[in-house]
Every structure is written in C-alpha cells, then in structure tokens.
Amino acid sequence: MPLSALNQQTKRKPIANLLALTVLASMTLSGQSFADDKFKDVTITSKQLTDTTFMFTGSGGNIGVSAGTDGILIIDDQFAPLAEKITASLNNIQPGLPKYIVNTHYHGDHTGGNAHFGEKGTILAHHNVLKRLASDSNTPKSALPVITYTDNISIHFNQDTLDVIHLGPGHTDGDSVVHWQNANVIHMGDLYFKDRFPYIDLDGGGSVLGYRDNVAIILDRIDDKTQIIPGHGDLANKTELLKFKHMLDDSINWMKSEKTQGKTLAQIKKMGVPEEYKLWSWAFINGDKWIETLYKGL
Template sequence: MTLKRLSLLTLSLIQLSFYSTAALADDDRFKDVQITSQKLTDSTYMFTGSGGNIGVSAGSDGILIIDDQFAPLADKISASLNKIQPGNPKYVINTHYHGDHTGGNAHFGEQGIIFAHHNVLKRLSAKEGTPKAALPVVTYSEDVSIHFNNDTLTLKHLGPGHTDGDSVVFWKKDNVVHMGDLFFKDRFPYVDLKGGGSVLGYRNNVAKVLMIIDNQTQVIPGHGELASKDDLMKFKHMLDDSINWMNKQLTNGRTLEQIHATGLPEQWKSWSWNFITEKKWIDTLYQDLKA
C-alpha cells in the first residue's frame, strides 16, 4: 500500500470514528428520555420529552403530529403514538425550522406529508446533509387549514417572531392552540435574530393569538407545561415590560455593560433559565431594539 493510500485510509478511519462517537454521544444523551403523553380532548394530546412539545391529533382519519423533537427520539415518539393509536402519522406540521422541533422529520417524513411555512423549507434546504424526506412538501405564506379527525386545524403564520417561519396551530372544535416557540411558559424566550426573528414581532404575534383564543383554550407552549390564556397573558406582560424597560435604558444612553449591571426588574428575574439567562435576554433585547 502506498503512503498516499495509507494516509487516506487513516483519514477515513478517523472520520468514521468521529461520526460514530458523535452518534453514540447523541444516543447516550437521549437514552433516558421518556416521552410522556397528556390527553387534552378525545382526539388531542400533548407529548413531552426532550425538545419542543409535540401536539397530536389521533382519530378515525389517522394521526397528525405537530413538531417531532430530536432525531434520536423518533422511535420513542412512534412507540408513544402507537399506545394511543396504531399507525404512522399521515401529516407532520413544523412550527419552525429548529432541530429540537424538526429532528424527527427524516423519520416521519418517509410516510407522512410535512407542512410548514415557506421559510422553513428554505432554511432546512440550506442545511447541508438534510435528507429529502425531512423537507416540507406543502408550504404556505400565511395560513392553511387541514380538515382532520372531525375538526379543522388552521396553521397560521403571523409574521416574523421567534423566526421568520413560525406557525401557530389552532384546533377549531377542540379549542386547543399549539404555539410553537412563540411561547416559553414562565421563561424568557429565545428570539432567533439570525433566523429572521424579531422581539417586537414576537410580542405582537403573542398579542394576536390572545385576541383569537378564549379562557377555555388549552395552550400548548413550545417549551413548558400545558398552559392557559392567563399564562399566555402573563408571558405577554413580561414581554411588554422587558421591551419598555430596554427602550428606557436606550433612551437614557446607557451602555450594554451598564444595563447588565442594573439587571431586569426584580419580578422577572426568576424567568431566567439555562438556555436563555437574564444576561442573554438582555443581550437579545439590546441587539434588536437598538437597531
């Protein structure tokens, strides 16, 4: 064997080892995750596990899911679905493009049709290595309705917020709404500015949803426990206060360092969490509102 071939073989083995190690690390990370099912109505469920909450419609027309968490959890999600009703999902809805909501697309997209906003297809297509089965097949600009399991599910795009491709899903009859990541219950939200998100758009979209739902609506957040309209209203108050507070800091000509030193109003400090800390939320507000 020539030195050149030996070098290429060694490189290939190193690459194989790297990808195998990465795959094992992923498997190890998710091996203890349990997919928990919560029944909301006769045909509607919320699944929690690791990543974004999953909405489920199961009935005489089959199964529909909203978001599908991380790729290594696909088999566990399928097993949990089969406890409710046998069969594979006919339809998959992506509320946005992030991997903790679309990781299972390649698995569920093999036999199901994926729906999403145009920009979800655009962003997933731009990601190198994304298999065709993981890409949305039906896309839309504003909204589309799916008539399924004796109900009408409306997928509505309200404009840039969490990203530039968010969808909120409303069940007309069952009075349930899946917010995607336009709602982090009792936590500071992640506004993906590089993904076309907008702090003001985010707040305004939450306000639009509040005008549509009522006090009996069951609200599925992107992350966190099942919520109510009151919980979503509390979330909007936090957004309003955060935006007004930051605008005041900017009007007074304060630097980012000075703003960090002051910190957010005391009532919201407990909303800090491991992914979006108080510091990161302040950084997001400053970056977007200063522009």
Template sequence: MTKLISAIPCVSLLGCCFLLGNSAFAADDRFANVEIVSQQLSPNTYMFTGSGGNIGVSAGQDGIIIIDNQFAPLAGKISAALNTIQPGLPRYVVNTHYHGDHTGGNNSFGPSSTIFAHSNVLKRLASNDKYTQAALPSITYEQGVSIHFNGDILHLIHLGAGHTDGDSVVLWDDKSVVHMGDLFFKDKWPYVDLEAGGSVKGYRDSVANIINRIGSDTKVIPGHGELATKNDLIRFKHILDESINWMEGQLITAKSLETLKQNGLPQNLQGWGWHFISDERWIETLYQDLSSKKP
C-alpha cells in the same frame, strides 16, 4: 419504549474510533433516559413531552397528525408513544419552525408523511445537509393553511417575524387547543432567534394576536414547558411588554450593553431566566434588536 439507536461503528484508526465512539455514545447518553409522556387533552388530541419542543397530536378516524417531532434520536420513542394511542405512522407532520429540536424527526417521519410548514422553513431546512429530500416540507404557505382532519379543522397561522421568520401557530377551529410552537416558553424568557429573522416586538405582537383568538378554556401547548392556559399566555405577554418598555427606557439614556448587563434586570422582571436564556442573554437580545430599530 424503543431503545435509542446505537453509536456509529468506527472503521478507521484506533484513535479516531475512540473519539468518534465517545462522541456517539455521548449523544446516545443524552437521550437514553428520555421518556415520551402523553397527556390527553380531548378525545382526539394529545400533548407529548420529552426532550425538545412539545408535540401536539391529533389521532382519529383519518389517521394521525403530529405538530413538531423533537430531536432525531427520539423518533423511535415518539413512534412507540403514538402506537399506544393508535397504530400507524403519522399521515401529516407540521413543523412550527425550523429548529432541530422541533424538526429532528423529519428524516424518520417524512418518507411516510406529508410535511407542512411556512415557506421559510423549507428554505432553511433545504440548506441543511442533515435533512434528506423526504424530510423537507412538501406543502408550504405564506400566511396559513387549514387541515380538515379527524372531525376538526386545524388552522396553521403565520403571523410574521417572531421567534424566527417562519413560525406557525396551530389553532383548532373550536378553540379547544392551540399549539404555540416557540412563540411561547411557559414561565421562561423566550428565545428570539435574531439571526433567523426573529423580532422581539414581532414575537410580542404574535402572542397578543393569539390571545385575542382563543377562549378562556383553550388548552395552550407551549413550545417548551407544561401545558398552559390563556391566563398563562396573558402573563407571558405582560412580561414581554414590561421588558420591552424597560429596554426602550434604558436606550433613551444611551446606556451601553455592558452597563445594562452589569446592572441586571429590575426586580419586577426577575425570575424568568433559565439555563438557555438567562437574564443576561435576554438583556442582550432586547438590546441588539431594539437598539437597531431606534428612530
């Protein structure tokens, strides 16, 4: 594995140097021990895990395509992991949405790759000065596009507002693999980014749509978590249904958000909280989104 980039040198006052140096080393330390682990799913396809969103990979006679690319400091480690499969830089990059734990490597991979994404991803990344011009998607779409690559056809599908307003799911034409992006957090409450156009019910409906498109043997790459199956995705959809139904029932009785948080989730909805989306934060997300759409 390649080493992480070193801390930015400080050329200003000693106090400034100490603060900036500590900040840079802290960033370094966060990713210093991250390993990019490769899991082969078929002769041409792989799933990479590390820190951030899971990466889908197709490698073969046409070159390499990667779906998402985690945090910026991990680009070197991702490149090294790719080179253990097949030499060369990715020819294509797909951004399943705009969040930095999925697009941070765009600055590194963009200059030698063509980046695909939904049009709203381009809008959001273009307004962020951390991304260079080469790091921005150059091929965008509204509903989807297909890439014919390495003997496969990869369908990039936008299903409407869900995790954000610019999500893409990548489905292999033979249904061998699907990359869900952050429309699937395995065994965890999902993050629905309401400020970025996300929708709780839209999220649930997108999951249901993909369940109807895949087969029982489809390997499901979640945005976060271990490799999954169709049954895992069905279980995830059911818990989304149950939590939506629960919140809608609570809204009928006009309970306040504070009361709902104090009471907590019912027993049948427990066990899905994690450090980023706790039960309390999931209650807040459900309340904020569903109460704003009451008839």
C-alpha cells in the same frame, strides 16, 4: 435547525432536559450513536387534552397530536434520536405512523424527527422553514417540508379543522401556530416559553417586537377555555399566556427607556433585569442573554 447555524447557535431549547444542548452542535438530523446514548433515558409523556388531541413532552419542543378515524397528525417531532420513542408513544394511542407532520419552525429540537416521520408522512411548514432546512446539504430529502404556505393553511382532519397560521417574524421568520377550531386547543410553537424568558432567534429572522405582537394576536383569538400547548413548558391557559405577554411588554418598555438614556449593553447587563422578572431567567436564556436579545432587537 440547519447545521450551518449550529456553530453560532447551540440554542435549542429543551427545558426538561438541558443535557441535550451539549450534544446538539454535532448532531445530524438522522442522529448518531453517541447522540442516541445521550437521549436513552428520555421518556415521552402523553397528556390527553380532548378525545382526539394530545400533548407529548420529552426533550425538545412539545409535540401536539391529533389521533382519530382519519389517522395521526403531529405538530413538531423533537430530536432525531427520539423518533422511535415518539412512534412508540403514538402507538399507545392508536396504531400507525403520522400522515401529516407540521413544523412550527425550523429549529432542530422541533424538526429533528422529520427525516424519520417524513419517510411515510407529509411535512407541512411555512416557506421559510423549507428554505432554511434545504440550505443545509446534509438535510435528507425526507426531512424537508412537502407542502408550504405563505400565510395560512387549514387541515380538515379527525372531525376538526386545524388552522395553521403564520403571523410574520417572531421567534424566527417561519413561525406557525396551530389552532384546533372544535377542540379549542392551540399549539404555539416557540412563540411561547411558559414562565421563562423566550429565545428569539434574531439571526433566523426573529423579531422582538414581532414576537410580542404575535402573542397579542393569539390572545385575541383564544378564550378562557382554550388549552395552550407552549413550545416549552407545561400546558397553559389564557391567563398564563397573558402573564407572559405582560413580561414581554414590560421588558420592551424597560429596554427602550434604558437605551434612550444612552446606557450601553455592558451597563444594562451590570444592572440586571428588573427585580420582578429575575425568576424568569433559566439555564439557556438567563438574564444577561435576555438583556442582550432586547438590546440588539430594539
């Protein structure tokens, strides 16, 4: 995430390690020694999905990995101080640094490692990711996407085709999902927070309705055997993503009804979210924050 937005939004979304939120506002993309200390106990965990695809978890957005005869490609790279740990985990799979880095959007818990990995690899992202990262003069050149696209781009790598797809404003205005055609794996970026209310960055070009509609498009694209890497949370399947979509639908319909009745934001917050969705609240996007997002975004 560009540092210019950090003062407004300490909205980096690590579910597994919320301690990172307390230091994010003062971090640079290259990291600082005190920030390194905050991440010293983070472990990068690897889960193998197919012969050549993996999911890494740590602190920040989940990482997708393609590793094989063509080399290594990663999708997102978490926080800057974790770059060496991510590199070590990649080397446990096979030696070498990533040839390609795909950013699903611009937020710092997904692009913090860009400066490190961009020294040797090529970063790809939607045009708006480049625009937002480049708007901060503190962003090093190596952290900027080199290849950008308007809608879609395909990467032919490790005997598979990875379709990188931009669906329009949702979580931000520069979201991409990445779908392995043969492996039948999809990385959703922050268009999916598993079993949690999502963060929709309205100030970063996000859209409540666009978010819901983009999830619907992905549901039509995948099947019951697709393995889904969420931006945050455990590996998921189509049934679990459909549950998330139903929550979005119900939340949108509920908020539209409350606003039609003329209720104020304060009145709706006092009511709280519908009972069936209270457990979707979490430390970063609690019920009040979700209500505020819906109210402002609809």
